[in-house]
Amino acid sequence: MIEVKDVHKTFGENHVLRGISAQFHPGKNNLIIGGSGSGKTTLLKCIVGLHEPTKGEIFYNGENFTTMNFEERVPIRKEIGMLFQNSALFDSMTVEENIMFPLNLFTDQTRAEKLDRANFCLERVNLKGKNKLFPSELSGGMKKRVGIARAISMQPKYLFVDEPNSGLDPKTSILIDELIAELTEEYQITTVVVTHDMNSVMGIGDHIIFLHNGQKWWEGSNKEIAHTDNQELNDFVFASKFMQAAKEKL
Amino acid sequence: MFHSFGRYLLLLKLSFKKPEKFSVYWAEVMREMVSVGIGSLGIICIISVFIGAVAVIQVAFQLSSPLVPKSIAGSIARDSTILEFSPTISALVLAGRVGSSIASQIGTMRVTEQIDALEIMGVNAPGYLISPKVIAGLLMFPMLNIVSILLGLLGGYVACAASNDIPTSQYIYGLRDAFNSITLQTSIVKSIVFGFIITSVCAYQGFYTSGGALEVGQSATKGVVYSCIAVLFADLVITRMLL
Numbered sequence: 001m002i003e004v005k006d007v008h009k010t011f012g013e014n015h016v017l018r019g020i021s022a023q024f025h026p027g028k029n030n031l032i033i034g035g036s037g038s039g040k041t042t043l044l045k046c047i048v049g050l051h052e053p054t055k056g057e058i059f060y061n062g063e064n065f066t067t068m069n070f071e072e073r074v075p076i077r078k079e080i081g082m083l084f085q086n087s088a089l090f091d092s093m094t095v096e097e098n099i100m101f102p103l104n105l106f107t108d109q110t111r112a113e114k115l116d117r118a119n120f121c122l123e124r125v126n127l128k129g130k131n132k133l134f135p136s137e138l139s140g141g142m143k144k145r146v147g148i149a150r151a152i153s154m155q156p157k158y159l160f161v162d163e164p165n166s167g168l169d170p171k172t173s174i175l176i177d178e179l180i181a182e183l184t185e186e187y188q189i190t191t192v193v194v195t196h197d198m199n200s201v202m203g204i205g206d207h208i209i210f211l212h213n214g215q216k217w218w219e220g221s222n223k224e225i226a227h228t229d230n231q232e233l234n235d236f237v238f239a240s241k242f243m244q245a246a247k248e249k250l
Numbered sequence: 251m252f253h254s255f256g257r258y259l260l261l262l263k264l265s266f267k268k269p270e271k272f273s274v275y276w277a278e279v280m281r282e283m284v285s286v287g288i289g290s291l292g293i294i295c296i297i298s299v300f301i302g303a304v305a306v307i308q309v310a311f312q313l314s315s316p317l318v319p320k321s322i323a324g325s326i327a328r329d330s331t332i333l334e335f336s337p338t339i340s341a342l343v344l345a346g347r348v349g350s351s352i353a354s355q356i357g358t359m360r361v362t363e364q365i366d367a368l369e370i371m372g373v374n375a376p377g378y379l380i381s382p383k384v385i386a387g388l389l390m391f392p393m394l395n396i397v398s399i400l401l402g403l404l405g406g407y408v409a410c411a412a413s414n415d416i417p418t419s420q421y422i423y424g425l426r427d428a429f430n431s432i433t434l435q436t437s438i439v440k441s442i443v444f445g446f447i448i449t450s451v452c453a454y455q456g457f458y459t460s461g462g463a464l465e466v467g468q469s470a471t472k473g474v475v476y477s478c479i480a481v482l483f484a485d486l487v488i489t490r491m492l493l
Binding site: 048049050070073074075077078080082084085086088089090091101102104105106154160 | 270271274358359362363364366367369370371372373374
């Protein structure tokens with residue numbers, strides 16, 4: 001479990017996060033949603049250690065991550081997989097080499113074992129046989145799936161996903177969402193997804209945190225979100241005509 | 251300026267921490283050595299031959315007195331090539347070729363979140379990205395310098411053979427006359443220091459890039475400019491100390 005306690009983050013005069021506390025449980029798709037500039041990605045980067053919180057603490061299974069130095073964080077980081085908004089695949093490496101990269105650095109497996117694991121991960125994301133392609137030869141959806149394959153190659157306990165649907169068509173977005181949900185349930189991973197895609201919210205949002213002006217404004221599940229009387233959340237969720245129409249049918 | 255210098259030193263300290271796995275880093279060092287060394291051989295060969303030839307022609311033009319032995323042109327060209335033309339001019343050219351490539355490569359990795367991906371995996375990103383490039387620079391710049399010296403002297407020979415100003419026998423006599431090995435030692439020291447400066451300064455500029463494609467270009471430009479200035483300053487200091 002990941003626990004965030006009273007996290008603040010400022011960049012100069014800009015107070016981006018204003019005392020956020022939350023818990024993210026294993027085996028659940030934890031979604032962080034909110035409008036642009038609400039602090040979603042900043043919160044995610046604080047949780048994974050790419051940003052240091054100005055104030056507050058982050059715990060991984062009870063261990064205080066914020067007070068650890070780089071070396072102390074390495075064992076936890078080996079249990080983290082992350083899919084970036086732009087996939088962040090290593091350009092100079094093939095798909096296979098991207099997936100094998102953490103295995104090369106952190107395991108003593110033989111090349112055959114690493115190759116088996118890479119093939120398994122590729123098969124899991126429906127990209128069997130794409131081993132020798134370079135990231136520049138992949139479509140946006142394929143890059144995301146390779147990113148997921150790389151993220152699960154070390155069998156992570158925690159999976160972080162930043163805007164998994166950005167730049168993807170609706171069909172591919174749903175495929176990516178389903179893949180994330182399947183992996184979360186299958187391996188009982190603590191998954192944290194940052195998104196503002198309402199299809200994802202309604203499709204896989206087991207546990208949702210809504211951020212507004214750097215604060216936690218609402219918390220609940222996708223079943224509860226349609227019936228909330230929280231004005232800011234309603235404005236966000238039902239901003240599109242499609243969602244308004246869907247609400248009227250509810 | 252002091253803030254940047256402090257950050258540069260801290261980055262270097264991080265870059266030379268114990269690697270996660272030696273074999274992976276070793277493979278990276280080999281790859282960078284090929285990129286820096288073999289990749290730069292063509293441009294070094296071309297500029298060295300021409301600089302050597304021009305140096306001999308200019309010395310011959312300036313020492314046209316019948317009281318000065320013609321072999322002196324070979325001696326002057328040799329010392330100029332060994333001490334200055336090969337290490338310094340090669341370094342300035344390599345700053346443009348190798349330095350800009352390092353800064354833009356690392357800068358692109360920064361803005362496309364590839365460095366964040368490394369850090370999240372628990373990889374020491376400065377160590378993985380910067381140390382192999384610096385080690386490759388330290389090893390390959392002296393080798394390129396030796397190649398440059400040999401080709402510069404060969405260029406001088408070709409210039410003598412192509413004109414009748416200095417007989418080739420006089421030129422070769424001049425090359426061998428009163429050779430002091432301290433010039434070669436100084437040249438090697440210079441190339442090692444220049445290799446370190448160019449790779450580390452450009453890697454620093456790339457590593458702290460923020461923004462997008464425009465900033466990557468700016469980082470590459472800054473890396474080349476700052477490393478060229480640092481090379482010239484180091485040239486002065488080393489020359490003063492060793493000669």
